[in-house]
Amino acid sequence: MIDPATGRNQRMIELTIDGRTVSVPEGSTILDACRTLEIDTPTLCYLENLTPVNVCRVCVVELEGSRVLVPSCSRKVEPKMVVRTDSERVRLSRKMVYEFLGSSTDLSFAPGEVHRQMESYEAKPDRFGARTLPAKSGERDHAHAGHHQPAVAGHAQTVFQPVKVDNDLYVRDYSRCILCYKCVEACGEDAQNTFAISVAGRGFDARISTEYATPLPDSACVYCGNCIAVCPTGALMAKSEHDLRERGQWEPAKQSVTSTICPYCGVGCTLELHVQDNRIVKATSPLDHSVTSGHLCIKGRFGWEFVQNLGPLTSRDAP
Amino acid sequence: MDLRWIPGATPTSAESAAIDQALTPLAADSVELGPRQLLLPALHAAQSRIGWISPGALNHICQRLDVPPAEAFGVASFYAMFSLERRPQAVVHVCDDIACRTSGALHICSELEKKLGPEGKPPAGAGATWLRSPCLGKCERAPAVLFQIAGAAGGEWSQSPATVTQALEGLEHRTPPTQASTWLVPQAQGPERHRLRLLRRIGKVDPENLDDYRAHGGYAALRRALELGPDGVLREVVDSKLVGRGGAAFPTGRKWEAVARAAVRPHYFVCNADESEPGTFKDRVLMEEDPFAIIEAMTIASYATGSERGFIYVRGEYPLAFARLRRAIEQARTRGFLGSNVLGHGLRFDLDLRRGAGAYICGEETVLFNSIEGLRGEPRNKPPFPTQVGLFGKPTGVNNVETLVNVLDIVLEGGPAFAAIGSGQSTGPKLFCVSGSVTRPGLYETPFGVTLRHILELAGGIHGGRKLQAVLLGGAAGVFVTPDEIDVPLTFEGTRAIGATLGSGVVMAFDDSIDLHDIVLRIAAFFRNESCGQCVPCRVGTVRQEELLLRLAAGKPLGSRETESVLLGDISQVMRDASICGLGHTASSAIESAIKKLNLFQGAKKR
Structure with a gap:
């Protein structure tokens, strides 16, 4: 494949995702490869025009040989990788990320895509109890690192x-x-x-x-x-x-x-x-x-x- | 960069002088490494001069180092030992972590609250305040406190064991007490002292005297290394089968070879002395009592891996270790053991000493790099691994203090001789940090392979004739072990077989009078407080985990105990599977083991 930016021939990398073989240019991410195969992969902190920070962890996938799940948005493809995007482990992690965010922040203005994904992963943010009331103005701005914030009994901190x-x-x-x-x-x-x-x-x-x-x-x-x-x-x-x-x-x-x-x-x-x-x-x-x-x-x-x-x-x- | 400074924020002359003085000797570094890596030392200078980092001081630092004020604030506010709000000059940090809270720390806290007001919230005009602290690494002499006294004549020192009176006196007199010794190594006085390897110089060598170190065998290993050549040293380390002692047990030889072979230059070598795992104090004892050994081992490591520059990153809560290492580095440099022609052999190697500022997570190797570079203490994604892209983006070797000190014997006696010590794949000697309900807490050394029972017996067994309830093995990131498991051999393989880990060598015993619910809740609070907050699974998961345990402890589960149990399983699995770094991966391991193996939180409180 000719790289439009450099005009040079780009090496193609072959890997397997969910049992299907796919070839993508060297330097692509697993997410790029998933999208080539039209595999629906949720993202939150990823954006095409920003450097991936891979912090939300909602795009994680299972990679054979890796003890933990890997973020597809930033993990570069390597020859012969075997990736699974719909295993029990992947589904649980994605669901939990949505539940953690849904229980601690207000997602009501998030795009419909986020809510659609939350439904498809059966995320139930209410599992952690009623949400805490808003902090006073400026309170969170002054939190001291490492200082313990006591939990509100029976409530999910927000x-x-x-x-x-x-x-x-x-x-x-x-x-x-x-x-x-x-x-x-x-x-x-x-x-x-x-x-x-x-x-x-x-x-x-x-x-x-x-x-x-x-x-x-x-x-x-x-x-x-x-x-x-x-x-x-x-x-x-x-x-x-x-x-x-x-x-x-x-x-x-x-x-x-x-x-x-x-x-x-x-x-x-x-x-x-x-x-x-x-x-x-x-x-x-x-x-x-x-x-x-x-x-x-x-x-x-x-x-x-x-x-x-x-x-x-x-x-x-x-x- | 055309940066905007904080309008109208000017430092006092004392602040700017303290910052400038701290930066002067380091200024030459900026040429090679850029100015940003001086951020942490500059923040320390500002903090220790007036007791907090004022907008004026931060502005001055930002102008000197060309760092945007918002980013410098982001870095400073990451560390527990820095304050960004005005605070009294005298602060005492009271360790209320696992070992200390079983030794009276909570009493100190409640008394200080009566005398000084709520934690961190002194009455107006007060000259002193107190703060709770995570493990201060003094578990063998619990309970511990750390004084942080600002001002021209200020200083930092820890005291252990400490009383309420001593805490108050320290704040008032603002001078360190004369403490006979700061460490406990019972074997150093016992008949086994001749068999000690890692600890053989503890208490015998003057840690502030290079000649005394040489008189006790110091620098023989470096001379031998220079005879062997870099490849020869690598071969011995590979043959020794030494693996890392920080907790991850990665083969040291393989790591060194990868750095040595990396094509990109320069290479760096880092000593991870950010020992912060609750229950761990082994590296502190080595740094305080045998600092030259670490410098010598770092020199050998750098020689073998082609690194001309090394960094030792010491946790902020270890002021004595930092001071001893600084003196030792100065002496070594003056005497030609560091510098452009080490031992007249043409070897170029020098060491930078860096100090953390209160953040457990900085012991994760990539976080440690970010901390040195003046960035927030957040982990990087791996791959790439440090051996290829590490400190300042260059190939970097990084080892724990204890791992490095092992290298001296490996070089002197040869890899195969070292590999003959220990058991199976766990070669060499191992340090165990024994604390809690034992008769003789302290730092112990044995070859790999002795049982947990043997270690407890070395420490005189459970104190006061009480019964053992459980042992926390490996630290807060380790697991609880029950009394019927104490015949486990303390090797990597042996502990793995019972689903445990050696971690950093923590052996914390709890007798049957201790409420383990309280201990488990403290572990949950620890991870909640120490998570860096970068990734969602750990940032929220550690909070949800603690909330859930508090619900169980209060006997008020959401739904049933069964639904709570499923929820806890889900929380720990996402932290283990999807967190970026080891903190999240292990944040539930001790807690899960306590619930499964010790039947905690199953009903009414067990007393």
């Missing part, structure tokens, strides 16, 4: 906490955070190189944080919103969407998507304007777009309010 609304452009609802690391990667080396956020703390108290949990306006954040674009559970959300949802006016069924080119500079980023009731409610860019890989800057992501600002023009500098 990451529930109030939504952080500290700027006009986006909100952080960490009750929904599954700690997939995608926002950190998008803010850092994989896209924006701003490094405004990191994973802080450890264990169940690990959280996405700015330095000293400072509000976003005091942080290095440049409001590109690339973290929102990669968030798989709605923990990070444009404030426009959050406000509509709060008012019960967010209606995806009534939304249409219009593709256009961002008007601000010469880069030519493709914008997808999500429109509801003839108003723009969100701007995104397609993941597979060669210019953006799904990423935008503050102007493309948020700078469209003027389109629907129907009031008279005024000078911002007027006294």
Whole structure:
């Protein structure tokens, strides 16, 4: 096979998945091979345009010769690998990952695909008891590493906490955070190189944080919103969407998507304007777009309010 | 990188001076290794100067090392010994882990709570506070405390056994007491002392004197290694059948060969001295009492594997071991036993000493690399294995302290002679950390193959004429062994045959007066507190496991005991199968063994 990037002949690797033989280019992952065979493999922390962190473990598969299951999203194929994706062990691990996340975070804004997978793996997050009430605002931000958080009798501990609304452009609802690391990667080396956020703390108290949990306006954040674009559970959300949802006016069924080119500079980023009731409610860019890989800057992501600002023009500098 | 610093956060002159002073001698390293790897030493400097890492101090560190403040905060907040909020200068960490809680630690905690307020929450203006701590590695002299005193004249030291009064006095006087000795090696005084190999210099050699080390046979092994050549050393180590003593029992020779043959350069060699498995204290005794042996063994390992640079990573809770190793490295360097021409042989090798800051997980080898590199203490996926892509992305050999010290005899006596010691595939001598309800707790050495009963007898049997209830073998990540299993031979094969593990050599005995429910709950809490949080199975699984045990202990299962039992099985299986690293893989092993073999949590509390 000719590699389109280098024009060179690529070595093909043959392996067996669920009893079927498949050949994929050297350097592919087991997940790539599964997708070649159209094997339905769930993922959460994986995204085509980010470096795999393999932390959610929902894509694990059984690999002959390996004592433990391996993450298909990052394990490179090797000749003669024998992989099973539907064994009892694989099914149990996937189900448990969904149950752990479902019992500790709020997955209600996760895409339908996640809920479909949870059903197919018969995940029952309620097995761990009633969920704990939300922590007080800021409490989880100050958890000290290694300090024991006593369990609430008979309850399943959660990451529930109030939504952080500290700027006009986006909100952080960490009750929904599954700690997939995608926002950190998008803010850092994989896209924006701003490094405004990191994973802080450890264990169940690990959280996405700015330095000293400072509000976003005091942080290095440049409001590109690339973290929102990669968030798989709605923990990070444009404030426009959050406000509509709060008012019960967010209606995806009534939304249409219009593709256009961002008007601000010469880069030519493709914008997808999500429109509801003839108003723009969100701007995104397609993941597979060669210019953006799904990423935008503050102007493309948020700078469209003027389109629907129907009031008279005024000078911002007027006294 | 065009980084944004924390607006308006400036360090005090004391903070910036302490950070700059810590970074100065290390600055040359930045050229080869990049500045980020200085993050942990810089954070230590800030913490120990004023007792917490202020935004000003963090900002200064970030500017010096070109690290984004959010990332530096992410790293600092990972470690239990760092505080990112203002805290009194004097802190005492009270070990309430397994061995200490059976020796009065909980009494110390409750008394300190009365005197100093709740854990970590002192009244306004207080000069001191206290914190609970996971195992401090002093199980043979339980209960233990660790003082962490900030300031220009501050310091860190541990005390064991400790009393409430001593804990309070330490906080008040802020100076270490004069303690006659800090270790217990009963065999060193007994008739068996001539048969000791790993422990033969303990208590006999001055750990702060290179000449004394040489007078006790030190550096004979390195000279022999230089005669053998790198391939000769590799051959002896392979022939010795030595396997790692940290818990994973990987063949050392195979590891060394893989590093030696790796085409990518440079190679690094790392000594894993992050001994944190509850119940384990063997490496501490070796580091405190025979530090030159570790330096010599590291030099041999590096010679055999073609590494010019080594790192010793000592857990943060071992201030004395760190200080002794630092002195020893300085002396060795001054005297030409480290540096650009070791022993005048043209061998180039130097050692960096690094200090952890309170995180069990940093003993996992890839986490240890990340910690040295100034990243969060999260494990990497394997493969690639460290022998190919390790520290700083280079081929790296990594061995536990005890493993390395074995190398000295292997080189001196030859691999086959070493392989003749022990039993079957378990060759050589083995250290056992014996604690709990025995008459003479301490560090013991025997050849592989003696039974657990023999070890308990060496330690004088169960104290006070009581009956043995169970032994925790291998540490919190090990399993409980019942009294009718104590004839198990302590070899890798022997323990495997009864579904147990030697782990790091922990033998913790519990007499029949001890409530094992409490011990098992503490183990569950330990894993919950020490999980790094990176992968879902371990981050949530360790929490769900603890919640479930608490429900059983309270006699309030969700559904029935049968459904809870299925649930616990599911939790442990996903942690074992799908976690990234060994912490998750073993987080349920002791707990499952306690429930299955000791019938715990089956009904009303057993007392």
